[in-house]
Amino acid sequence: MKRLLSAALAATMLTTPSWAGEVKIGFVTTLTTGGAVIGNDQKKAVDLALEHIGHKMGGLDVNLIYADDGFKPDIGKQATDKLVKQDNVTFVAGYIWSHVLLASRKSALDAGKFLISANAGPSPIAGKLCNKNFFSTSWQNDQTPMAMGEVLNQKGVKSLYIIAPNYAAGKNMVAGVERTFKGKILGKDMTKWPTQLDFSSELAKAKASGAEALFIFFPGKAGGAFIKQYQQAGLKDVLPLYTVFTVDALSLPKLQKAGFSDILGSQFTQEWDPSLDNAQNKRFVHDFKAKYGSYPSFYAAQAYDSIFLIKSAVDAVHGDLTNMDGMRAAMKAANFPSVRGKFTYGNNHFPIQNFYLRQVVKDGDGNWTTKVVKTVYTANQDPYHAQCALK
Amino acid sequence: MDYTLLFIQTLNGVQLGLLLFLVASGLTLVFGILDFVNLAHGSIYMIGAFVCASLTYWSGNFLIAVVLSLPVMAVLGYLIERVIARRLYARDHLDHVLGTFGLILVMDTSAHLIWGPEGIAVPLPDWLNGQVTLFADVVVPSFRLLIIATGLTIAAGLFWLVNYTRLGMLIRAGASNRTMVAALGIDIKTLFSLVFALGAVLAGLAGMLVAPITEASISMGGEIIITAFVVIIVGGIGSMKGAFIAALMIGLIDTLGRSFLGDIFQLFMSQDAAETSAPAISAMLIYIIMAAVLAVRPQGLFPPKVR
Amino acid sequence: MGRLGKAGWVTLIVMLALLILPPVLLWSGNEFYLLLATRLVILAIAAVSLNLILGYGGMVSFGHAAFIGIGAYAMGIPVYHEFYGGLPGVASTNGFFQLALAVGLSALFALITGAISLRTKGVYFLMITMAFGQMVFFLFQSLSEYGGDDGLVIEQRSELPLVSFDNPLSLYLTSYAVLVAVMLLVWLIVNSRFGMVLRGAKGNDQRLITLGYNTYLYRLTAYVIAGVIAGVAGFLMANFASFISPDMMGWSRSGELMFMVILGGAASVIGPVLGAAAFVVIQEVLSSWTVYWHLPFGIMLILIVLYGRGGVMGIISGRGSAHRRPDE
Structure with a gap:
């Protein structure tokens, strides 16, 4: 038994030796459990990005290593440790979940690596825990619901009912919409996360409250479940639905297949949309659809951007990976073609960017997708940047 | 007091309770009669949802798919019993736990490989939508x-089966004294296989009924199994009546707690404090109930009479 | 095999390997495997403590990870207040203070929940300990001051004289020393008169009660000792990860500890260490081959249960039927 173990241990230690002609990038995402839907979409986008840049950055070959976080902070930390210590990567990117990012943060940054979040944006990382080697290609949690609160004001909505899961991101989303929404909040339900998928009780309360509109945040499969029950309860005309991070390119094909048409026309806010008019986005969306047969999700878009951000850094120093300062300055300039269009970085290295109102529509082929209705915020910066000590 | 809302929430609670009963009834049958701890019961529930979802798209109708899926679940249960469970009856509960945990990993990962991680939404016929x-x-x-x-039909059917049929009599007798039943010339092995298959059908049916509300997803087994165990423990292991009452009780308390706890808390604390503590307490509610019940009645509400 | 016996030799070899191998790994430039070994050793401490009640006392606890969580938050919360203010009485980066807090709180929690849980037996005990574990889980999940579900980043590791936990090797060797001490303690306990009563009560509770022993108190004492040791493991885990979150104490984590004990072979001191090692190493090896490693891992577990009775220790010592059900 012991011999077997040591043989196995020896086998895993056969890591590929690092050589001067390559840049190593670790990408930590979720490849097992139900969260793998998102992880796989990010992986597709990263693969496509590598294809688009010909697997080259600053004259170096790209060696990209995927790692699974299993949707658990300690597994994510262990995966990051391995990338940093064993594989000796220069960049660690990915991170869908706030708790995985928070757990892995120290492992990457203490080792002097660049840490790039392609999704998670918890407030500590934007504020007190900001770091010169951390960059985000997504957003800070509060921004998207703040944009939604603004939309509700513009629509003249006077009263709102809120349903969101009872965990950190859920609370951030609620706080975000409460920060900007000027009307009255008639009720609020925080549901058990992630196991509660039956919302009959909350929907009944929301309806009984007499609110004009319903705001929800349910990422992943809970979002699909909520929308089905919303339709089954027949609330479309009574209680219009406004969402953040609930409807995406991952849930729409499933909802379409099962005929949940009440979602058509529903609106939500985001920093990106497949219909945004810039060359990089057109190429990304077109090639993604051609290669994988579906629209990319915003997770995919942010993952795609993360590779181009890294490329801009490696290009700027012409492949000299010891020049951390040069790479950092290049990334800080946000001088790369982003699928969301031009943006700048704040002092905390979170994007200062536009937020759009998106609407679910049918495309020319009859597939359900989204289009931009209007721009809600231009060059919006997160509310936590003042707590960050970086200049 | 909003009585309309109270009525609707009670109905929601009953519905949740009956779904829990479907899962718990199979679990309590297998646990009570075979004395076998089946952690993989939740995964059988998950497989039921996926099989039904696939068959819904294949046949074009949810109800036809349910009818077709039930025998599939029976076969699955029978196979699990023959290949794995049967060899473990004579062992310690700890071996059951480890073995069926292995089974969970196998079934959940297989589902991931077969159906993908994204889950399947199940369409309903218009008249049900x-x-x-x-x-x-x-x-x-x-x-x-x-x-x-x-749920009510199945509960009535199970009650009749266990109390008024020859099979039910053998099941009850087999639970009290295996050797005696075998000595009477009854094929106890086939009897146990039947019980296990019945448990799988009940779990699968619950999965099929949940799928159109949420969806068939690979993690749904892990989400239900703990609650199902809570139900059978509160009810008393092996007691069908206990499982029924405990399932309704937990369904109602959970739903009504989620719905009204915040308002109740606001009577004696600030709005902010109520908003933070109500969701936390309602998430803990079923565990608090279980701990309280066991503290007072260490064998659950309806312990089976002779073991 | 001499006077040491098979189990003794296994213990000696495994513990020597755990002492020598990780520093060698570090010097050969494989720092990651030192970190892996640290996680392994800390989990082994918790598994050994669980085995005291599970393997020797017959108390199958399904809420043991709660103690790890309590120990970890007892380390993390003082550091949080030291850096961000509030609760000046608790704010501290002193390792001894944090450790005392971890020990005190886990003992208190074990005493209260144990007193209630031990009224029940068997599967009922398993479920009621799980219920208490889940309550702690949801409690910490609702504490948004400490990050709630997102968890809490620990700004500074515990300060102790002589050792610096920022040095991975010191942290490893400290954890190793704690593991050795805990194994020794458990060995002394189970071979004492106290341990005899505990083991006797597992086999035949009624007989010992008739003999005049208050087995409830014996069990409760063992439960508190096991809880405290797991709390210490939590203190070390928080130092190791520099991060704490409610995820450390969910029921699935308690389940994993239980599997380590059963996998390694309950009712031997080294068994849980082997179980933890098998769990961590197999997971690492399989997951580096395929992301679908749960499938072969599950098949392995089933085969071990079907054919290798008594876990890894059962296979090594060639016992055929360690898990035969005791007759009631």
Whole structure:
């Protein structure tokens, strides 16, 4: 038994030796459990990005290593440790979940690596825990619901009912919409996360409250479940639905297949949309659809951007990976073609960017997708940047 | 007091309770009669949802798919019993736990490989997709009523099966004294296989009924199994009556707690404090109930008489 | 095999390997495997403590990870207040203070929940301990001050004289020393008169009660000792990860500890260490081959249960039927 173990241990230690002609990038995402839907979409986008840049950055070959976080902070930390210590990567990117990012943060940054979040944006990382080697290609949690609160004001909505899961991101989303929404909040339900998928009780309360509109945040499969029950309860005309991070390119094909048409026309806010008019986005969306047969999700878009951000850094120093300062300055300039269009970085290295109102529509082929209705915020910066000590 | 809301929430609680009963009844049968701890019961529930979802798209109708899926679940249960469970009956509960945990990993990962991680949304026929007005303001989704009706029918059927049929008599006798039943010339092995298959069918049916509300997803087994165990422990292991009452109790308390705890807390604390503590307490509620019940009645509410 | 016996030799070899191998790994430039070994050793401490009640006392606890969580938050919360203010009485980066807090709180929690849980037996005990574990889980999940579900980043590791936990090797060797001490303690306990009563009560409770022993108190004492040791493991885990979150104490984590004990072979001191090692190493090896490693891992577990009775220790010592059900 012991011999077997040591043989196995020896086998895993056969890591590929690092050589001067390559840049190593670790990408930590979720490849097992139900969260793998998102992880796989990010992986597709990263693969496509590598294809688009010909697997080259600053004259170096790209060696990209995927790692699974299993949707658990300690597994994510262990995966990051391995990338940093064993594989000796220069960049660690990915991170869908706030708790995985928070757990892995120290492992990457203490080792002097660049840490790039392609999704998670918890407030500590934007504020007190900001770091010169951390960059985000997504957003800070509060921004998207703040944009939604603004939309509700513009629509003249006077009263709102809120349903969101009872965990950190859920609370951030609620706080975000409460920060900007000027009307009255008639009720609020925080549901058990992630196991509660039956919302009959909350929907009944929301309806009984007499609110004009319903705001929800349910990422992943809970979002699909909520929308089905919303339709089954027949609330479309009574209680219009406004969402953040609930409807995406991952849930729409499933909802379409099962005929949940009440979602058509529903609106939500985001920093990106497949219909945004810039060359990089057109190429990304077109090639993604051609290669994988579906629209990319915003997770995919942010993952795609993360590779181009890294490329801009490696290009700027012409492949000299010891020049951390040069790479950092290049990334800080946000001088790369982003699928969301031009943006700048704040002092905390979170994007200062536009937020759009998106609407679910049918495309020319009859597939359900989204289009931009209007721009809600231009060059919006997160509310936590003042707590960050970086200049 | 909003009585319409209270009525609707009670109905929601009953519906949740009956779904829990479907999962718990299979678990309590296998646990009570075979004395076998089956952690993989939740995964059988998950497989039921996926099989039914696939068959819904294949046949074009949810109800046909349910009818076709039930025998599939029986076969699955039978196979698990023959290949794994049967060899473990004579062992310690700890071996059951480890073995069926292995089974969970195998079944969940297989589902991931077969159906993908994204889950499947299950469409309903139009007549089940609408709402029914019971009276005045009370409008409920018609599918929820179907769940309630199915749950009650199955409960009545199980009650009849266990108490008034020859099979039920053998089941009860086999649970009290295996050797005696075998000595009477009864094929106890086949009897146990039947019980296990029945448990799988009940779990699978629950999965099929949940799928149109949420979806078939690879993590749904892990989400239900703990609650199902809570139900059978509170009810008393092996007691069908206990499982029924405990399932309804937990369904109602959970739903009503989620719905009204915040308002109740606001009576004696600030709005902010109520907003933070109510969701936390309602998430803990079923565990608090279980701990309280066991503290007072260490064998659950309805412990089986002779073991 | 001499006077040491098979189990003794296994213990000696495994513990020597755990002492020598990780520093060698570090010097050969494989720092990651030192970190892996640290996680392994800390989990082994918790598994050994669980085995005291599970393997020797017959108390199958399904809420043991709660103690790890309590120990970890007892380390993390003082550091949080030291850096961000509030609760000046608790704010501290002193390792001894944090450790005392971890020990005190886990003992208190074990005493209260144990007193209630031990009224029940068998599967009922398993479920009621799980219920208490889940309550702690949801409690910490609702504490948004400490990050709630997102968890809490620990700004500074515990300060102790002589050792610096920022040095991975010191942290490893400290954890190793704690593991050795805990194994020794458990060995002394189970071979004492106290341990005889505990083991006797597992086999035949009624007989010992008739003999005049208050087995409830014996069990409760063992439960508190096991809880405290797991709390210490939590203190070390928080130092190791520099991060704490409610995820450390969910029921699935308690389940994993239980599997380590059963996998390694309950009712031997080294068994849980082997179980933890098998769990961590197999997971690492399989997951580096395929992301679908749960499938072969599950098949392995089933085969071990079907054919290798008594876990890894059962296979090594060639016992055929360690898990035969005791007759009631």
